[in-house]
Amino acid sequence: MLARSNTLNLNEFMQGLVKRNPGEIEFHQAVEEVATSIIPFINEHPKYIKNQIFERMTEPDRTIIFRVCWEDDEGHIRTNRGYRVQFNNAIGPYKGGLRFHPSVNLGILKFLGFEQTFKNSLTTLPMGSGKGGADFNPKGKSEREVMRFCQAFMTELSKHIGENVDVPAGDIGVGAREISFMFGQYKRLQNEFTGTLTGKALEFGGSLIRKEATGYGCAYFMEEMLKHQGDSIEGKTCLVSGSGNVAQFAAQKIMQLGGKVITLSDSSGFIHDPDGLNEEKLEYIIDLKTNRRGRISEYAEKFKCKFHKDKRPWSLKGDLAFPCATQNEIELEDAKHLVKNGFKALSEGANMPTTHEAVSALLKAKIIFAPGKAANAGGVAVSGLEMTQNSIRLAWQREELEERLKTIMHDIHQQCIDYGTEKDHIDYVKGANLAGFVKVADAMVAYGVI
Numbered sequence: 001m002l003a004r005s006n007t008l009n010l011n012e013f014m015q016g017l018v019k020r021n022p023g024e025i026e027f028h029q030a031v032e033e034v035a036t037s038i039i040p041f042i043n044e045h046p047k048y049i050k051n052q053i054f055e056r057m058t059e060p061d062r063t064i065i066f067r068v069c070w071e072d073d074e075g076h077i078r079t080n081r082g083y084r085v086q087f088n089n090a091i092g093p094y095k096g097g098l099r100f101h102p103s104v105n106l107g108i109l110k111f112l113g114f115e116q117t118f119k120n121s122l123t124t125l126p127m128g129s130g131k132g133g134a135d136f137n138p139k140g141k142s143e144r145e146v147m148r149f150c151q152a153f154m155t156e157l158s159k160h161i162g163e164n165v166d167v168p169a170g171d172i173g174v175g176a177r178e179i180s181f182m183f184g185q186y187k188r189l190q191n192e193f194t195g196t197l198t199g200k201a202l203e204f205g206g207s208l209i210r211k212e213a214t215g216y217g218c219a220y221f222m223e224e225m226l227k228h229q230g231d232s233i234e235g236k237t238c239l240v241s242g243s244g245n246v247a248q249f250a251a252q253k254i255m256q257l258g259g260k261v262i263t264l265s266d267s268s269g270f271i272h273d274p275d276g277l278n279e280e281k282l283e284y285i286i287d288l289k290t291n292r293r294g295r296i297s298e299y300a301e302k303f304k305c306k307f308h309k310d311k312r313p314w315s316l317k318g319d320l321a322f323p324c325a326t327q328n329e330i331e332l333e334d335a336k337h338l339v340k341n342g343f344k345a346l347s348e349g350a351n352m353p354t355t356h357e358a359v360s361a362l363l364k365a366k367i368i369f370a371p372g373k374a375a376n377a378g379g380v381a382v383s384g385l386e387m388t389q390n391s392i393r394l395a396w397q398r399e400e401l402e403e404r405l406k407t408i409m410h411d412i413h414q415q416c417i418d419y420g421t422e423k424d425h426i427d428y429v430k431g432a433n434l435a436g437f438v439k440v441a442d443a444m445v446a447y448g449v450i
């Protein structure tokens with residue numbers, strides 16, 4: 001038998017991971033980011049080496065892949081691929097969103113499920129991690145087509161989830177409409193009314209503040225980081241990308257905290273409104289993107305500002321950046337612009353929107369950087385609160401929920417400080433990774449070999 005080494009080596013670990021998960025580039029990227037801060041820590045704590053904790057944490061508990069067959073409005077049969085990656089349930093039921101987007105594949109869902117393990121642990125709530133979705137493109141589909149797809153998707157997924165087993169929610173392409181269709185189908189198939197999905201409408205077990213939670217939390221996290229430096233969002237010029245659920249409510253909270261939001265984007269480009277958004281303009285965006293499912297360029301026509309086709313907003317001048325669209329939307333060149341323009345801080349509303357090289361460039365320039373697993377944890381945190389309300393069959397008031405969300409974001413910030421304080425700065429990447437890791441790792445050690 002080969003003797004096991006009593007230390008882990010980053011390169012060797014990554015080589016093994018890449019070999020076992022060929023082609024899953026986003027998964028490799030997410031693991032490498034965590035491994036870089038975790039491995040030195042693990043090497044100082046032999047119990048994690050002895051129990052092979054990081055090897056076990058990077059292998060999902062199980063992955064379910066299934067065919068989703070549905071009929072379009074012309075009566076043609078369509079086939080998509082559905083997934084649920086049940087990543088880790090050491091500290092609670094699997095929990096995480098569903099993404100409907102043509103780019104969805106196993107590697108993307110494994111990256112998202114892996115990130116969710118640390119994020120959910122940071123929320124302080126008892127939630128394990130999972131992620132799922134399908135390569136279905138909701139764009140251009142009729143309401144009935146979306147409904148038939150959601151019902152077909154849930155017909156298979158329902159066999160694998162449950163309020164104490166796995167509780168999905170929304171993500172890109174899955175909002176209140178899709179959650180309602182899926183919850184209706186789940187209820188019909190199981191003949192039970194339980195909180196097996198979160199992000200539900202208020203009439204059937206949803207929570208106040210859930211729709212706002214990710215964006216609000218992302219702005220609160222920025223405010224916490226700035227407060228720690230004796231500063232605040234007040235008076236700052238902010239670049240926000242995306243114009244979906246997270247971007248809309250990040251923009252709203254930034255405005256409420258006195259910041260000026262001058263950009264929003266979608267997959268066709270970005271708008272630059274130098275006067276800044278206000279409540280009326282935001283209402284227009286919410287209606288445009290959530291109800292009418294239009295393009296962000298319509299905002300530029302309506303409010304007479306510039307639309308930059310196929311471009312990202314990061315080359316503009318400003319103080320704070322909030323990437324809220326998708327993974328890898330800030331590459332090295334974008335980061336160089338942020339550095340050149342003297343940006344102060346960045347808070348990730350999206351999951352892994354900043355590439356490795358871009359993060360390194362920002363950190364080198366001393367730009368305060370909040371990774372998504374800390375900064376966007378407010379969404380899943382309020383999902384956790386929705387689960388609690390469903391279990392006790394009560395609905396909390398808006399003020400109580402907003403206070404709880406604020407407290408959770410404050411606590412996440414504190415955990416980052418506890419684990420990420422360096423000589424002359426806070427390393428939020430390291431802090432979030434270590435704090436998220438320890439709770440899950442200790443639970444896994446306690447369970448023994450399973």
Ligand code: NDP
Binds near residue numbers: 171175246265327
């Ligand atoms: P939405 O579907 O509501 O909005 C997504 C936004 O991002 C849209 O503006 C969309 O543009 C844009 N977008 C999507 N894919 C791309 C792409 N490949 N290139 C450029 N733009 C793109 O999703 P959410 O707002 O819910 O999610 C945004 C991010 O936040 C994701 O990374 C998600 O994982 C993360 N997140 C979401 C949470 C939630 O509670 N919803 C919680 C935590 C993180 P278009 O309209 O053209 O498609």
Ligand code: 2IT
Binds near residue numbers: 098169198376379
């Ligand atoms: O990435 C995420 O944290 C989400 N999409 C929200 C997950 C949830 O279960 O609310």
